[in-house]
Amino acid sequence: MNRDPVAFLKEDMTELRKSNLEWIIRYLEGGSKPHCIVNGKEVLMLNTNNYLGLATHPKIIQASIDATKKYGAGAGAVPVIAGSFDLTREFQEKFAKYKEVEASLLCQTGFAVNSGLIPMLVGKPDIVVSDELNHGSIIDGVRLSGAKRVIYKHRDISDLENQLKEAEKGGARRICIITDGVFSMDGDMAPLDKIVNVAEDFGAMIFVDDCHGEGVLGDGKGIVAHFNLQGRVHVEGGSMSKGFGVFGGTVAGSKDLIEFCTNKSRTYLLSTAHPPGVVAANIASIEVVESEPQHVKAVWEHTNYFKKEVQSMGYDTGRSETPIIPLIIGDPGKAQELARILFEEENIYGTPIVFPMVARELSRIRVQMNALLTKDDLNTALSSIEKVGKKLDII
Numbered sequence: 243m244n245r246d247p248v249a250f251l252k253e254d255m256t257e258l259r260k261s262n263l264e265w266i267i268r269y270l271e272g273g274s275k276p277h278c279i280v281n282g283k284e285v286l287m288l289n290t291n292n293y294l295g296l297a298t299h300p301k302i303i304q305a306s307i308d309a310t311k312k313y314g315a316g317a318g319a320v321p322v323i324a325g326s327f328d329l330t331r332e333f334q335e336k337f338a339k340y341k342e343v344e345a346s347l348l349c350q351t352g353f354a355v356n357s358g359l360i361p362m363l364v365g366k367p368d369i370v371v372s373d374e375l376n377h378g379s380i381i382d383g384v385r386l387s388g389a390k391r392v393i394y395k396h397r398d399i400s401d402l403e404n405q406l407k408e409a410e411k412g413g414a415r416r417i418c419i420i421t422d423g424v425f426s427m428d429g430d431m432a433p434l435d436k437i438v439n440v441a442e443d444f445g446a447m448i449f450v451d452d453c454h455g456e457g458v459l460g461d462g463k464g465i466v467a468h469f470n471l472q473g474r475v476h477v478e479g480g481s482m483s484k485g486f487g488v489f490g491g492t493v494a495g496s497k498d499l500i501e502f503c504t505n506k507s508r509t510y511l512l513s514t515a516h517p518p519g520v521v522a523a524n525i526a527s528i529e530v531v532e533s534e535p536q537h538v539k540a541v542w543e544h545t546n547y548f549k550k551e552v553q554s555m556g557y558d559t560g561r562s563e564t565p566i567i568p569l570i571i572g573d574p575g576k577a578q579e580l581a582r583i584l585f586e587e588e589n590i591y592g593t594p595i596v597f598p599m600v601a602r603e604l605s606r607i608r609v610q611m612n613a614l615l616t617k618d619d620l621n622t623a624l625s626s627i628e629k630v631g632k633k634l635d636i637i
């Protein structure tokens with residue numbers, strides 16, 4: 243047959259470009275920190291998940307170097323075959339203690355936790371009740387599980403309760419409530435205290451994905467500590483790649499959960515373990531968060547100051563309750579224009595977020611605070627954001 247089997251590659255990309263939805267990768271020339279060089283240009287970075295600035299912390303870098311020298315560059319195998327080190331065990335014990343749970347597991351990534359573990363926790367005879375704004379990796383994990391998926395309105399407890407009642411009537415084998423801890427596009431939090439109360443009434447399992455909460459909420463321990471719910475949340479998924487500034491997914495919970503995950507999660511079983519340098523850096527990162535509380539304190543001080551200032555200029559920051567501060571613009575073209583001018587003329591690096599990550603009419607720039615920003619940096623960013631916002635008639 244005379245057809246081009248890969249013609250769709252170019253066609254699809256042309257479509258994306260036409261709709262202003264293409265991602266263009268910019269390259270960092272040096273470390274990920276507020277003053278950084280991107281595509282040859284020095285900019286102020288306001289768009290990373292490295293909330294505490296730990297990606298470039300000297301103690302963490304040193305731990306990575308030392309472990310790499312001692313253990314080498316790669317793990318050589320998946321964790322269950324020969325890829326786990328004494329360092330991995332040390333990390334898992336330390337992290338469990340930090341999270342106030344019985345046990346933890348270092349997995350490849352946060353994405354791999356969701357896509358590998360969720361399909362083992364639930365299957366065809368089960369129902370997953372999921373917040374409508376949950377992260378894409380949760381959605382993928384639930385799809386792979388084959389379980390019935392029911393969506394409840396964002397953070398809406400009475401809708402959640404109704405969905406649970408329906409699920410109970412349907413006679414599901416297991417019911418699992420899944421929610422992000424902190425929602426990454428809006429920076430709002432799951433009402434986890436209320437979710438736990440409702441879940442307990444229905445005997446539902448609770449899975450919280452706290453990738454953006456760890457390092458930030460509950461003095462860095464995450465959303466479960468924030469609400470004092472230790473021992474009442476069955477599965478906590480997380481990531482060492484955000485607040486902790488390094489890399490890797492985590493599962494925290496009971497010993498039973500960790501043994502189950504070790505033996506069943508397909509991503510854990512089938513994907514190579516982290517290089518030892520990464521594991522050692524993760525250990526050092528927890529030690530830094532515990533011994534240097536100034537980083538968590540700084541990110542919250544910056545958050546409160548910056549949010550108050552942009553709100554008083556007239557920006558809509560939506561439901562933000564955390565260091566994720568969206569500047570909601572509405573029109574996608576305008577959001578992109580704001581980001582472009584800030585980057586090109588003002589040397590401020592913020593990311594436009596458009597469909598499909600958010601609804602078209604809620605296009606925005608997402609700003610994220612970082613402990614390493616100074617008051618001067620914040621004021622520089624604020625004056626640029628005000629100037630360009632006025633120029634584009636946004637405020």
Ligand SMILES: *Cc1c(COP(=O)(O)O)cnc(C)c1O
Pocket residue numbers: 351352353354356377379422426451452453454480481482483490491
């Ligand atoms: C970032 C994120 C992930 C993915 O974590 P990685 O470690 O980067 O793979 C999963 N879930 C949520 C809610 C996230 O924000």
